[in-house]
Amino acid sequence: MEARLTAIRNFAAEKMNQDHTGHNMDHIQRVVHLAANILETEPTANQSIVLAASYLHDTIDDKLVVDVTTALEELQQFLALHYNHDEVAHIVHIIQNMSYSKSLGNQGTELTLEGQIVQDADRLDALGALGILRTAYFGGSQGHPIYDPEIKPISYQNKVDYRKGSTVINHFYEKLLLLADTMNTDYAKEEGQRRTQFMHNFLAEFFLEWQD
Ligand code: ADP
């Protein structure tokens, strides 16, 4: 691994180790691996930018840090030790514009190919077996019920409502099952479909056992 990527991984590990909502370093490592897989199918992308943004993508998230402005300044100072001005701007632009919550209620900001790859990798880790577990884990951390037939899924139009959330099962209908259609790269479109099918199977089994 490039020496600067080791420094970036260590910076991310230090920032992420306090998380108990399913966004810890395990998530980061999976996103990095998924992004590396996608990179093999996208030879024109800048690998170093993709991997750096993958490591750092949750370090200035309002879910995880109290003061986003200070976290951003610290991140920019750290990145400037390893990347030139344009590269720092590119990495920060990816991190600030790739999230699902950012795209709610509007068209979202256009991402570069590198940004599209990181976004796909992050969204793939929201799907499949890991996606199911992370969603239950997040819901538990927020005190959400597993399921309540009286509470209907919501079509979120803004981040504030999205953050409140409802039930664990609703989150599948409110977000997770919609993600496969938002993938950018061919690799993620295919893998996203596969993981989404697994979640459909899981939900069918869930409702069978629930016997509503
Ligand atoms: P983004 O960072 O792209 O805006 P989030 O960080 O909000 O996306 O979501 C990442 C993962 O956290 C989701 O895929 C899901 O597993 C979990 N999560 C987020 N919001 C909820 C919620 N309201 N209920 C259950 N899980 C959630």
Ligand code: NI
């Ligand atoms: Ni993430």
